[in-house]
Amino acid sequence: MRRFLVVTSASVLVACGGGAKPAPAVNVPAPNGSAAASGSPGVSAPPPGLPPMATMPPPGVAGSKKAKRKSDAALFACGGGGKPSAKDPAAEVKRVGDACAGASKMHAAGPMIRGSQADKDAHQEHKVHVDAGKCYRVYFATDEGVKDAVLVLRDSAGDMVAESPSAALPEDGAMCFTTSDDVTLMVGIGAGKGAYAAQVWSD
Secondary structure (H helix, E strand, O other): HHHHHHHHHHHHHHHHHOOOOOOOOOOEEEEEEEEHHHHOOOOOOOOOOOOOOOOOOOOOOOOOOOOEEEEEEHHHHOOOOOOOOOHHHHHHHHHHHHHHHHHHEEEOOOOOOEEHHHHOOOOOEEEEEEEOOOOOEEEEEEOOEEEEEEEEEEOOOOOOEEEEEOOOEHHHHEEEOOOEEEEEEEEEEEEEEEEEEHHHEEE
């Protein structure tokens, strides 16, 4: 009733042309029990007319509509979280790939990718073809001059499939593609400089 009276008084003032400014908004406490009923004491309901919230992507999707992430604890234990640094990056990539072959049931699907980069340089990109119905994992290593590096895979639409700072991409499993695509493997050096190597494995 109090809110009704305040609003009505303001309406009368404006209607009479008295030149008065509109009355300021008045916060009326919620009736007893309404906050408790909502389960959020002291939090008001959002105002009406707001656009609907964006829907969350389905589980397993990391931005790309062409690939799904498949988590596997055995694969995380093999390469995931490992420091991708060695005196010979290519030899380290082969070692980790071979060590994970039993858990991943994968084999090398392409030649060794090699390069060198410094933290002051722009990231480097390598094109890789993937087939529909196949799952992939990338093994990566740098030499000891690189202190921080990240590996990112994007699909042909530019959407992210996965990223990892460790010896395996993705760290916790594999990337399974629903359509054939030409993806981009991106190497970024955050600190230091030196050589790196990477290799794509597939089932």
